Amino acid sequence: MTAPLLERQLVFVTGKGGAGKTTIAAALGLLGADRGRRTIVVEIGGQRRAPALLTASGRLTETDTSADNRGGRKEIRLGERLWSISIDPDSAMIEWLRAVTGRAPARVLSASSTFRYFAAAAPGAKELITMVKLLDLCERYEMVVMDGPASGHALAMLRSPQTFSTIARVGPLAGRSNLVRGLLSDPARSAYVAVAQGSEMAITETLELEDGLRRALDRDLDAVIVNGVLPRRFTREEMARLAKLADEDTAVGTAVAAARAIYRRGRTQQSQIDRLRRQRLSDGAPPHVLPLPLHYSEMNVEILLQMAKRLGRSI
Ligand SMILES: Nc1ncnc2c1ncn2[C@@H]1O[C@H](COP(=O)(O)OP(=O)(O)OP(=O)(O)O)[C@@H](O)[C@H]1O
Ligand SMILES: [Mg+2]
DSSP states (O other): OOOOGGGSSEEEEEESTTSSHHHHHHHHHHHHHHTTOOEEEEEETTOOOHHHHHHTTSSSOOOBSOSOOGGGOOOEEEETTEEEEEEOHHHHHHHHHHHHTTSOOHHHHHSHHHHHHHHHHSTTHHHHHHHHHHHHHHHHOSEEEEEEEEHHHHHHHHHHHHHHHTTOSSSHHHHHHHHHHHHHHOTTTEEEEEEEOSSHHHHHHHHHHHHHHHHHHSOOOSEEEEEEEOOOOOOHHHHHHHHHHHHHOGGGHHHHHHHHHHHHHHHHHHHHHHHHHHHHHHTTOOOOEEEEEOOOSOOOHHHHHHHHHHHHHHO
């Protein structure tokens, strides 16, 4: 059974590099907290952008930097029901190795040869340990928004329980691995959100991502957010009139050329959004294709709140 996206325990955000994953994850975090759920936004790979993004205007104040520091976690409280955390997969793996090797000195484990040996001997282990951390958070929060890595790496992460089960069927990680797999494949508990720009290549890659997700977990993307969509400022007729104006007066030619370029890009975006909708409809995927406009000012919590409001109306 599927549940409304915002009622799931895990919302996993992925997409091409630079498409707006962190921005959308932050907006979804605001939305979850606004809907009354204890929400945490998770970043990985040492990134820690969410706290600054979500506290910039002072509307949300960072109130507690040591809410829970068990096992190296640092959950930062950003608001009444909103937290953030950054997981570093390398440290997560060292932490896990220390636990299973009876607390061998971190300096030995983090020595690159030991580390590389383990990583090579256990493909998918680092990704799986990161996913286990996510599962831990799902057990302690009502909504976990994962600011995931770019599509290829995200799929490797999502496949890690399967990858790992081929090398280890027993042991402490195997049990948690099965629970991760259960979480990731259950449409009542997890959701997948892709963020894409409205170019032909980005939309093609999004459809490929959805294909990969089906093969890995038999799941569809629950929503695709087409980010940075240009506003439609001119109709086709207005563009034709502008072009005539440019012919008559070369001084306005440059401005008209700029307007025409934006008009064309907007049309491309629109036709790519339509293509994505048609393809997903014919694949029987959920209908959520949500365009979000391009903002011209620097990203801040006010814009994120606008984005959250818009997303909240459609998902
Ligand atoms: N709708 C938007 N309008 C204007 N700027 C945006 C919009 N969405 C995101 N941005 C900006 O685009 C840049 C990239 O966004 P973001 O960092 O969220 O992408 P990302 O997918 O997380 O990137 P990475 O792959 O590097 O993690 C940021 O500067 C962000 O502020
Ligand atoms: Mg990011």
